[in-house]
Amino acid sequence: MKFKKYKLTISLFFTLSVLITIIGMFLHNNILVKSNSLLINQKPDISSKVENKVNIGTRLQIIGSKNHWYRVVYHKNKIGWVPKWSSNRIIAPKNNKLAQSTIVLDPGHGGSDSGALSSNNDYEKKYTLIFAEKTKKKLERLGANVILTRNKDEFVSLQRRPQIASDNKATIFVSFHFDSSNSKNSASGFTSYFYHPNRSYKLAKSINNNLNNLPLKNRGTDFGNYLVIRDTVTPSVLLEMGYINNDKDFSKIKNLSYQNTVSNDVCNGIRTYIDKEYK
Numbered sequence: 001m002k003f004k005k006y007k008l009t010i011s012l013f014f015t016l017s018v019l020i021t022i023i024g025m026f027l028h029n030n031i032l033v034k035s036n037s038l039l040i041n042q043k044p045d046i047s048s049k050v051e052n053k054v055n056i057g058t059r060l061q062i063i064g065s066k067n068h069w070y071r072v073v074y075h076k077n078k079i080g081w082v083p084k085w086s087s088n089r090i091i092a093p094k095n096n097k098l099a100q101s102t103i104v105l106d107p108g109h110g111g112s113d114s115g116a117l118s119s120n121n122d123y124e125k126k127y128t129l130i131f132a133e134k135t136k137k138k139l140e141r142l143g144a145n146v147i148l149t150r151n152k153d154e155f156v157s158l159q160r161r162p163q164i165a166s167d168n169k170a171t172i173f174v175s176f177h178f179d180s181s182n183s184k185n186s187a188s189g190f191t192s193y194f195y196h197p198n199r200s201y202k203l204a205k206s207i208n209n210n211l212n213n214l215p216l217k218n219r220g221t222d223f224g225n226y227l228v229i230r231d232t233v234t235p236s237v238l239l240e241m242g243y244i245n246n247d248k249d250f251s252k253i254k255n256l257s258y259q260n261t262v263s264n265d266v267c268n269g270i271r272t273y274i275d276k277e278y279k
């Protein structure tokens, strides 16, 4: 009798620990969809076919990962891929392709490289970071995965910046800068530069078209031989958002409303581009 009871306790203990392990594994390898709806792709890539859509509250079982994407089992036996970041977003991505994009924003200069100077010796590097950070917040609210090439006042080499985009398999790359002319107050306005016409013109055009309500002159879209948009495989644009050594331009660059409008417009330009390219 005593022996039987002992056996029963052992087997109960054994069953219980197996059960706990299984539940633990299940919870550990699971994600709960927190956004209104989440697209499931055939491959870990924004351009791959969308297989399905799951709703808020769905549990996905993670069975692998690649390039910032999870391979998951959903609806019991179906398999597909979701971006790691979007499965966890509480604020609903609007079910668009932007929510599947990795966007690298590049605040020009930094650290020992101050960039151009304003007439009262303010640094370009300070404002490139402000504009990039504002744009990052807006893009994240729409569900995108956003990576900054720097998030503080530090030196990052020109070569490293597009490398960050390719390392992260970025959908696009946008660099923020401010122009400077040889003599102060001699030039004004903003320009959107691309290097590779086939790869980047459409993105430059889309961003430039959205920069349509600014108090500075739109100098349009143009070819620009800049390393960060040249030595890259990612669609890449470099924005010169005003002349820092023009007093009128600089008063806008410092202005909160100008900063917010630019980041909104850039965000809309990116969104329009991605929606068109990956529909």
Ligand SMILES: [Zn+2]
Binding pocket: 108, 109, 115, 116, 124, 176, 177, 178
């Ligand atoms: Zn610059």
